[in-house]
Amino acid sequence: MIGFAILLVYIAIFAGSFLAVRFLVRKTTRDFTALKTVTFGDESAVSANRIASVVSVVTIFLIWGSFTGSAWVPGFLHAPGPFVGDTSFSYTSEAPDGRRDDATVFVRVVGFGEPTEKFEVDPGAGFAHDDAVSMPASRSSTILFDKNDEITRKDGAHIIAIDGKPIMPGGELRTDAGRFVLTEKGAISFSPPAGLQMEPIWLPPPERVVERVVEIASEGYRGSTLWQHLGYSLFRVIAGFFFGALLGIPLGYAMGLSDWFRGWFEPIVEFMRPVPPLALIPLVIIWFGIGETGKIILLFLASLWIMAISARAGVSGVNISKVHAAYSLGASKSQIMRHVIMPNSLPEIFTGARVAMGVCWGTVVAAELVAASEGAGMMIMVASKFQLTDIVLMGIILIGVIGFGIDILMRKAENFLVPWKGRS
Amino acid sequence: MSGLSIENVSMRFDLPNGTSVQALKDVSLHLNEGELMSVLGPSGCGKTTLLNIIAGFLAPTEGEIVLNHHKVVGPNAERGMVFQQGALFEWMDVRDNVSFGPRMKRQKEAEWGEYVDHLLAVTGLAEFKDKAIYELSGGMQQRVALARCLANDPDVILMDEPLGALDALTREKMQGLVLKLWKETGKTIILITHSVEEAVLLGERLVVMAPRPGRIHKEYRLPFADMGVGADLREVKHANGYAETREEILEMIWDMEEEIMGRTEAQQ
Secondary structure: OOHHHHHHHHHHHEEEEEEHHHOOOOOOOOOOHHHHHOOOOHHHHOOOOOHHHHHHHHHHHHHHHHHHHHOOOHHHHOOOOOEEEEEEEEEEEEEOOEEEEEEEEEEEEOOOOOOOOOOOOOOOOOOOOEEEEEEEOOOEEEEEHHHHHHOOOOOEOOOOOOEOEEEOOOOEEOOOOOOEEEEOOOEEEEOOOOOOOOOOOOOOOHHHHHHHHHHHHHHEOEEEOOOHHHHHHOOOOEEEEEEEHHHHHHHHHHHHHHHHHHHHHHHHHHHOOOOOOOHHHHHHHHHHOOOHHHHHHHHHHHHHHHHHHHHHHHHHHOOHHHHHHHHHHHOOHHHHHHHHHHHHHHHHHHHHHHHHHHHHHHHHHHHHHHOOOOOHHHHHHHHHHOOOOHHHHHHHHHHHHHHHHHHHHHHHHHHHHHOOOOOO | OOOOOEEEEEEEEEEOOEEEEEEEEEEEEEEEOEEEEEEOOOOOHHHHHHHHHHHOOOOOEEEEEEEOOEOOOOOOEEEEEEEOOOOOOOOOOOOOOHHHHHHHHOOHHHHHHHHHHHHHHHOOOOOHHHEHHHHHHHHHHHHHHHHHHHHHOEOOOEEEEOOOOHHHHHHHHHHHHHHHHHHHHHHEEEOOOOOOHHHHHHOOEEEEOOOOOOOOEEEEEHHHHHHHHOOHHHHHHHOOOOOHHHHHHHHHHHHHHHHHHHHHHOOO
């Protein structure tokens, strides 16, 4: 229900902002693309619309805020919240001898995270007495209406109507107060209107996540500060990738240059490549435990095959004319290796390194989810066990930001170190 | 006999299906020092195979290549090669590309610096010497390839359609440059080309090869290369006999192509 509402709102904002931007913002660029008369089907004419990117990000936060009742989003944009406050309904009980009596149940619904409070009401006249119930918002509560009645269900009394509307055991009834279900045993299950907002336990509002970041950055979580958790994860990735590249690149070169090496390692590499690193976690834990060694070895294995394959592709991608030219210019084998094959394979190796860093980052988080005493993955795993959804969200966002940052850094390094990539 | 001798070279490739292709059969040629020979022929006549054998990238199944009394057994710096495209090192700037040969011999810059700068000047690359290869146009890249080959001071320069990928205007300019460098350096040059016009214009000697098996069909001695040194190549094209020679060779190759087509059709 909530998911459907969110989807509708999202589609509406997508379409609405598209039309609004279409009509309000005139294209001011006078570049070559602006002069093209045919752009549909011309991929080069499509560049990301930055207004759309901004609106997209804002929309996500807006929906997040509005469906969690965030203080950052003005109240009129909030999705309808759950009913909070006092409400009441009446029920009609029928005794075995056919007498009927009405009584009222006063319900006090408290907001998310607030404690329920007991309160008293006057029991009123008749054999059915008025009840006082306190319950949390957005939940259903089974109300044992007859606990204080003179003729209880044990004595044979049963409910025949709620708010004057007839109801049978197993039946369901909706009134302005909310939804009623009469259980098979005759008790009332009452759900006040839940609204469309998410409970913080499912999705906390954005400000709660930010508060958590500040709190964990200064006070730490599970004995380590936020930076230590992230630092551990990063350190493992860098160490694992470093060793993977250190062994994988020479291995790839050897496979690209020698038939014996290729024949020897090809079955191993081709077999290990499709094995997801996550599938190795149990074995790595059995062999090396849950400490740093095991994690670094796991990441080493995750990056090794990728780096070996990319280095081999770099060697086989060398234009044979370059090698021939170098030979006829008098270069020796080692000079060809150093001055032709190695630089020529750099673009491929960088592509592999970017993939490997991405895989390593994903794998380290997964490995920490399974077992670790520090790290970004451990943080969100432990938090999830205590249903601290705000920490889980914070962890996911930081993991995403760092993964994105790693890729940007790798691309910058690539542009700096292999400027000829894709241009020869 | 000094110079380059191609002695009874045959080349047969065995195919995996058990048949074999006679790429070259009994090819013999001798080039004196300083001669420029262009090689023409329809596709599949073994021109490039012959060049690769001379360069030492392929070993012939019969016969041998002798350069200045030494049998050729593999590539080395005596025989420089200029490729059609893609043989430059993108990770080095222009000057590093040109000085690659001397640097690989571990010579000091004092030994080669002056000559490399001279070559850069002659090829019109002086102001581009610090540029990256991918910043240059196709014509400039081929000038780098020429200069790189010359900087290594080889005895023989083998050119495998070096101007094939250039546009017509650039190609004409480059043809003039090839002639100029040939006269200036006195190198022995073998030039493989698809263009009859280019072969007639640049070849002091011209060899027409025929396919299946690859062999020498006819050889010419032409005056146009000498006429063209330092002159306007367009003028040379109007010289006596140029058009006739070009037409004669064109017809010869055309007939060979026809014959190949006919044979292929007959097979089908």
